[in-house]
Amino acid sequence: MVPSAGRLCLLTVHAHPDDEASKGAPTVARYHAEGVRTVLVCCTGGEEGEILNPALDKPSMAEKLAEIRAEELARAAAVIGYDEVVMLGYRDSGMEGSEANTHPDCFANADLDEAVSRLVSVIRRHRPQVIVTYPEDQGGYMHPDHVRVHDISIPAFERAGDAHYRPDLGEPWSPAKLYYTLWSRKRIEERHQAFQDLGLKSPYNDWWFKRPSTDDQITTQVPVDGFIDARIEGLLAHATQIDPESTFWFGLPPEVERSIHPYDDYVLARGPRPAELPERDLFEGLRAEAAGESG
Template sequence: MPPSSSTSRPSLLAVFGHPDDESLLVGGVLAQHAAAGAATAVVTATWAPDSHRAGELADALDILGAGKPRMLGFADARIPDSAPGRPRLCDAPLEEVAGLIVEHIRAVRPHIVVTHDAYGQLTGHPDHLRTHQATLLAFHAAGLEHLYPQAGAPWQPDALYAATHPDSGVDELGVLLTRVGKKVLSVPDGHVNATVDVSDCLDRKWAAILAHRSEAARERPLPGILSRLPEATRESIIATEYFTLLGGRPAPGGAVLQQSR
């Protein structure tokens, strides 16, 4: 759905691997766009629609103004019973996953699509990497009528962005992840095309992160790590969101993630 004439912000579709990725990586941008009247939506590649994490995702999206969950229902690479009877996302054929994402792109008709970066985010999770690969393919296929014709009428978004982390922006977060045995795969600063200050909606972003209650209660997931930090430290980590342009063109006037076509 194109943005209304009352807002300069483009419609936005976020495609991520797990419930909570949307809140952690683009929760601020989703909240900003929704508050400005732009259409926003989220596709989540793993976990079954009847799982406890689906309910948490629904609560988080409600806080962010991003509609109802759109879940592909594949199993998490490390938690096979997250979607009983379904293949793990990392084992599913890439073209099959891309086709499902194309359906959502054509249904939502966003001007901007956002997904994981080529590393699979800081920790290199295989589900993040597979989601990046499938979304990149889907972005280019969605506008071509002879690809995935069963997925609806063609729609070509303006731009595809990867949510990412530059080397200069992971100091505190990198230390925290290293302490729990996780990788820290940041990109050179020059790979970042857009840096968005989301401090105006930190309350909503943090509430959305906490809505993923099962992750916030655990030690190693990022929601749990963040919940144990002093407020000022946590806010310094989540108040900025970073993006790399992967395809298409930035918004007019250089106002990336701000203006519609």
């Protein structure tokens, strides 16, 4: 679907099915509710995912995991509010150091220029003003596919508007902004404290607090009051990958979950820096221009 002139578009780039639920789902839900067109690029099929739901941990499920994860992704995307899901077509690379890293079709082994060109094609077709992706510094979680998402997103952002680059991929389009999504140290501390205040065992062990903090890089905090459930329901849609009894995701009462850190954190990596920080809107400075295009 080609976007209509003047309509804002948000495009997010994720590594695996379920990443779209755990990272920024409330933001997507909010913008979808506002009428922003929302597009998800999922780079792999999640074939190497571990079945974490004990009720579904059966050989028959593992044998058709790729098919199941595609179905789960479709359900999660609908719950969150994505208008379209685009599969970039690569195989899950597995965790760092695993045998899956050697598979010739895995994302980590993909030719970088080819992978970038696939993403450029998507950008030119959907014409987003804003792209959300992963940072280079991923706080100690260096999954090969997450690293690769960053590696292709930056050059794709830059090449999509270059008329001399692969004209066969469509009319050039220059997105205005590129953001990194992250879970801030402050969010982790607030959740950890909430568990303690309720007399519950916190799932946040020392590892979480030894990870390097990038909070000082945060430029943008998008208020997502009323949209926190998009993350919860999106995660539950990935039934094989998420244990519904997981204290990490579901250990807090719903009313507490909705009150903690009611905004999503981002780092503006490309685009004009806002006059005041933190900005509260990924489309700050872009809405008037888009409205003018439709007028």
